[in-house]
Amino acid sequence: MTQRITLAHGAGGTKTEELIRGVFLDAFGNPVLNELADQATVVVERKRVSVSTDSYVVWPLFFPGGDIGKLSVYGTVNDLSVGGAIPLYMSASFIIEEGTELSLLERIARSMRDALRECNVSIITADTKVVERGKADGVFINTTGVGVVDECLELSARNIEEGDVVLLSGSIAEHGAVILARRADIEVSFKSDCAPLHGLTSVMLDVGGVRLMRDVTRGGLATILNELADACGKGIIIEEALIPVREEVRGVCEILGVDPLYLACEGRLVAIVSPETADMVLHAMHRHPLGEGAVAVGRVTADRNGVVLKTTIGVERIVGRLSGENLPRIC
Amino acid sequence: MTQRITLAHGAGGTKTEELIRGVFLDAFGNPVLNELADQATVVVERKRVSVSTDSYVVWPLFFPGGDIGKLSVYGTVNDLSVGGAIPLYMSASFIIEEGTELSLLERIARSMRDALRECNVSIITADTKVVERGKADGVFINTTGVGVVDECLELSARNIEEGDVVLLSGSIAEHGAVILARRADIEVSFKSDCAPLHGLTSVMLDVGGVRLMRDVTRGGLATILNELADACGKGIIIEEALIPVREEVRGVCEILGVDPLYLACEGRLVAIVSPETADMVLHAMHRHPLGEGAVAVGRVTADRNGVVLKTTIGVERIVGRLSGENLPRIC
Numbered sequence: 031m032t033q034r035i036t037l038a039h040g041a042g043g044t045k046t047e048e049l050i051r052g053v054f055l056d057a058f059g060n061p062v063l064n065e066l067a068d069q070a071t072v073v074v075e076r077k078r079v080s081v082s083t084d085s086y087v088v089w090p091l092f093f094p095g096g097d098i099g100k101l102s103v104y105g106t107v108n109d110l111s112v113g114g115a116i117p118l119y120m121s122a123s124f125i126i127e128e129g130t131e132l133s134l135l136e137r138i139a140r141s142m143r144d145a146l147r148e149c150n151v152s153i154i155t156a157d158t159k160v161v162e163r164g165k166a167d168g169v170f171i172n173t174t175g176v177g178v179v180d181e182c183l184e185l186s187a188r189n190i191e192e193g194d195v196v197l198l199s200g201s202i203a204e205h206g207a208v209i210l211a212r213r214a215d216i217e218v219s220f221k222s223d224c225a226p227l228h229g230l231t232s233v234m235l236d237v238g239g240v241r242l243m244r245d246v247t248r249g250g251l252a253t254i255l256n257e258l259a260d261a262c263g264k265g266i267i268i269e270e271a272l273i274p275v276r277e278e279v280r281g282v283c284e285i286l287g288v289d290p291l292y293l294a295c296e297g298r299l300v301a302i303v304s305p306e307t308a309d310m311v312l313h314a315m316h317r318h319p320l321g322e323g324a325v326a327v328g329r330v331t332a333d334r335n336g337v338v339l340k341t342t343i344g345v346e347r348i349v350g351r352l353s354g355e356n357l358p359r360i361c
Numbered sequence: 362m363t364q365r366i367t368l369a370h371g372a373g374g375t376k377t378e379e380l381i382r383g384v385f386l387d388a389f390g391n392p393v394l395n396e397l398a399d400q401a402t403v404v405v406e407r408k409r410v411s412v413s414t415d416s417y418v419v420w421p422l423f424f425p426g427g428d429i430g431k432l433s434v435y436g437t438v439n440d441l442s443v444g445g446a447i448p449l450y451m452s453a454s455f456i457i458e459e460g461t462e463l464s465l466l467e468r469i470a471r472s473m474r475d476a477l478r479e480c481n482v483s484i485i486t487a488d489t490k491v492v493e494r495g496k497a498d499g500v501f502i503n504t505t506g507v508g509v510v511d512e513c514l515e516l517s518a519r520n521i522e523e524g525d526v527v528l529l530s531g532s533i534a535e536h537g538a539v540i541l542a543r544r545a546d547i548e549v550s551f552k553s554d555c556a557p558l559h560g561l562t563s564v565m566l567d568v569g570g571v572r573l574m575r576d577v578t579r580g581g582l583a584t585i586l587n588e589l590a591d592a593c594g595k596g597i598i599i600e601e602a603l604i605p606v607r608e609e610v611r612g613v614c615e616i617l618g619v620d621p622l623y624l625a626c627e628g629r630l631v632a633i634v635s636p637e638t639a640d641m642v643l644h645a646m647h648r649h650p651l652g653e654g655a656v657a658v659g660r661v662t663a664d665r666n667g668v669v670l671k672t673t674i675g676v677e678r679i680v681g682r683l684s685g686e687n688l689p690r691i692c
Contacts, residue, residue, distance in 0.1 A: 040690075042579025042625075043683030066588075068575070069413035069444035071510050079410065082400035083452035083505055087490045113400035121414035121505050125456070159418045161690060165498040174414055174452050174505035179402050244399070248373025257397075294373075352374030359371075359492060 033132040040126070040160025049158060053132070057139035058122070058146070058153040070154035072119055078179040080115035082106055085172040089359040091138070093212050095205075095221030098171055099138035101296060103145035104226045105247070105361060106175040111228040112243040112299055114185045114235060115177030117149060122173050123157040127166040138169060149226045151175070187261035189241045192332035195308035196266060197301045199230060199315060200323035201274035202251050206293030207282045209360055214286060220278050225297030230320045237314050239307030245299045248360060249352040250292035254300060255337045256351045262302075265334025268349075270341045272327045291339075292352045294360045302330060364463040371457070371491025380489060384463070388470035389453070389477065389484040401485035403450060409510040411446035413437055416503040420690040422469070424543050426536075426552030429502055430469035432627060432692060434476035435557045436578070437506040442562040443574040443630055445516045446508030448480060453504050454488040458497040469500060480557045482506070518592035520572045523663035526639035527597060528632045530561060530646060531654035532605035533582050537624030538613045540691055545617060551609050556628030561652050564645045570638025576630045579691060580683040581623040585631060586668045587682045593633075596665025599680075601672045603658045622670075623683045625691045633661060 038045040055064065062070045086102040096104075103120070110117040122142070126135065146153065204223040211218045227245060234240055242261075244254050251273070259266045275283075275290045283290045297320060303311050308326060315321030331338075337349045369376040386395065393401045417433040427435075434451070441448040453473070457466065477484065535554040542549045558576060565571055573592075575585050582604070590597045606614075606621045614621045628651060634642050639657060646652030662669075670680045 037689040038685050041683060041685070041688065043584055043623075043685070044681075045684065046579075047682070067444060068440040069411050069446065069506075069508075071409050071411040071444065071446065073408050074405065074410045075408065077404050077406065078402055079405045079507070080400050080402040081450065081452055081486055081505075081507060083454045083486055083503070084488045085454040085456050085490050085503055087456060087492050109399040113398060113402060115400065115402065119412065121412055123414045123416040123503050123505075125416050125418060125501055155412050155414055157415045159416050159690075161418050161498060164495065166501075167492060167496040170416075170456055170497075170501070172414070172416055172454050172503035172505075174412075174454075174503075175400075176410070176412060176507070177400075248377075253374055292374075350375075351378070352372060353376070354369050354372070354374070357372065358368040359490075 035126050035128055035130045035160055037128055037160055053135050053139050054156060057143040060152045062154040076178040080110055080113050080177045080179050082109035083174040086361060087170050087359050088361050090212055091168050093222055094208050096224040097141050099141035100145045101224055101361060102171040102173045103142050104224050106173040107149045108227045108245040110175045110177040111231040112245050114183045115179045117151050117175050117177040117228055119154045119176040120151050120173050121155045122153045125159050125166055125170040127168055128160055128163045130168055149228060185242050187242055190262035190302050190330055192330055193305050194302050194330040195305055195326050196328040197303055197312060198325055198327045199299045199321045201276050202295055203279050203290035203293035205296040206357055206360055207279045210286055211282050220276060223295050223297040225320055227299055230318045233314045233318050234311050237307055237311045239304035241302040243299050243301040246295040248294050250294055252291040252349045253351045259337055265331040266328055267331050267338045268328030270339055272325055274323055366457050366459055366461045366491055368459055368491050384466050384470050385487060388474040391483045393485040407509040411441055411444055411508045411510050413440035414505040417692055418501050418690050419692050421543060422499050424553055425539050427555040428472050430472035431476045432555055433502040433504045434473050435555050436692060437504040438480045439558045439576040441506045441508040442559040443576050445514045446510045448482050448506050448508040448559055450485045450507040451482050451504050452486045453484045456490050456497055456501040458499055459491055459494045461499055480559060516573050518573055521593035521633050521661055523661055524636050525633050525661040526636055526657050527659040528634055528643060529656055529658045530630045530652045532607050533626055534610050534621035534624035536627040537688055537691055538610045541617055542613050551607060554626050554628040556651055558630055561649045564649050565642050568638055568642045568645050570635035572633040574630050574632040577626040579625050581625055583622040583680045584682045590668055596662040597659055598662050598669045599659030601670055603656055605654055
């Protein structure tokens with residue numbers, strides 16, 4: 031018989047313990063988590079500690095190239111990484127809908143386990159809640175990551191100057207397009223780009239001259255660049271012809287009537303880099319598997335506000351932030 | 362017109378920014394959070410860092426004595442505090458159902474703000490997701506707390522010895538009974554006991570001799586004591602006559618057919634304390650507003666497994682962990 035999650039699994043008694051031991055400890059077990067205390071204490075050797083949180087509500091739970099479990103690890107690792115932190119620890123909290131199949135939870139937990147190993151991160155404390163059927167949608171996962179930042183590193187919008195170069199680590203919109211295609215029952219041969227960026231950011235920071243980085247998630251490249259432009263009070267000009275979009279992704283976007291500039295990635299970043307080191311940073315990126323397709327797509331300007339796109343036919347147009355709902359539950 | 366949350370509020374574009382600035386920054390704003398980065402970096406002056414996470418799905422969202430916002434701050438502060446940590450920072454992540462009234466979110470955010478001030482804790486990083494109507498139930502909140510632990514403090518089940526004293530900080534089951542009564546439309550004059558325990562744990566730790574503490578939440582006193590007994594591989598014997606339960610709480614439990622030993626508190630703790638310092642710890646608790654009703658309810662035994670209750674008529678019976686669903690969405 032198919033085993034399903036019941037409200038008893040969330041009540042804090044024997045059934046909760048069974049679920050924790052059978053599914054979560056089995057996948058994530060380590061000496062700190064195994065204590066099963068309501069908090070975890072770890073030794074952190076540097077004074078600058080970085081924290082990032084995200085709740086993952088992606089639908090569908092499984093998609094070409096990934097699933098909610100993988101995404102919940104990579105997404106939080108990426109937020110720490112682009113902030114210049116080395117990810118070390120993570121908390122995980124599950125909100126599960128009554129009736130969810132136990133085997134589905136197990137698949138998600140195994141996927142998280144593999145992603146954690148890839149990122150060299152441990153889950154040190156966790157939580158499980160169950161809500162009645164129809165009061166959630168399968169599984170929601172929150173992860174909060176803790177990392178450390180080098181004492182000397184300063185990533186700040188305040189350091190961004192006119193003439194700084196905008197680097198993009200690879201082709202855009204694959205994650206968003208896969209999710210959209212999956213929901214519209216369109217078959218595609220490409221996958222979500224979801225991937226952990228800690229290795230890539232590490233080689234970039236080793237070169238130096240990186241002012242600020244952001245992973246390109248909800249809202250897409252256009253929105254993230256607008257946020258960067260606002261943060262530094264300058265303008266950003268990008269060239270459409272330089273922004274890599276896979277042909278098939280472009281096709282799906284056309285069918286669905288969406289602009290790839292506003293679709294999320296889950297394994298790409300943009301970096302604002304000093305003109306002196308931009309070539310070296312780009313070169314370092316090219317030698318990393320997740321930066322093979324990295325390109326310089328534009329630069330920072332003093333005299334403009336917001337983001338300007340120079341189109342392939344030479345026209346300049348202002349590219350605003352995402353407005354409207356576009357793509358709910360993308361991550 | 363009533364303003365309601367739409368999917369656009371969760372899409373990562375202009376509407377998301379409006380929500381973040383209008384509701385969350387307005388309530389929680391501080392220099393770190395105001396950066397609106399996807400991660401926050403803070404300086405932590407001690408090497409032992411404690412992390413605790415909980416997702417809050419309590420229903421109803423507002424109840425006599427508290428609401429989901431307050432609970433989401435106190436609950437995580439309490440998990441850190443009973444672990445011996447001084448709570449410093451918190452992340453907050455909101456999963457909001459489409460159609461939720463904006464004014465309801467504002468009330469919750471203000472309640473969190475007041476609770477944060479009371480605990481001297483700042484939200485340094487946050488996240489907002491919106492899911493379609495019928496795919497969540499109003500608002501779910503995850504908070505993850507970060508605190509620091511004194512280098513010399515050692516709270517561990519390994520230190521628990523036969524003869525150690527079990528202290529309980531006050532009367533039990535009020536939070537659980539209020540929630541149950543509210544759902545059954547029973548009018549009660551008592552309130553949830555929800556409260557932050559960081560001050561109380563601090564005065565207790567100052568005395569010394571505390572082996573281990575736990576806040577009495579999901580599963581109630583009986584379940585928490587069973588977890589403590591299992592953790593130290595010893596037995597615990599408690600006296601029914603010594604466990605404070607308010608008369609009205611007992612009445613509600615009788616009407617609803619539940620045992621107060623299994624109902625959650627949200628502002629009470631149990632501590633296992635050495636016999637040498639137990640009286641002094643108890644005395645220190647009595648001088649704190651949240652420990653006025655503290656009592657020694659039992660002791661640790663070597664020859665028993667699990668938790669034994671000595672009833673008012675002198676009979677001893679084994680008290681197991683909570684089994685079954687009892688009370689879903691209590692926190």
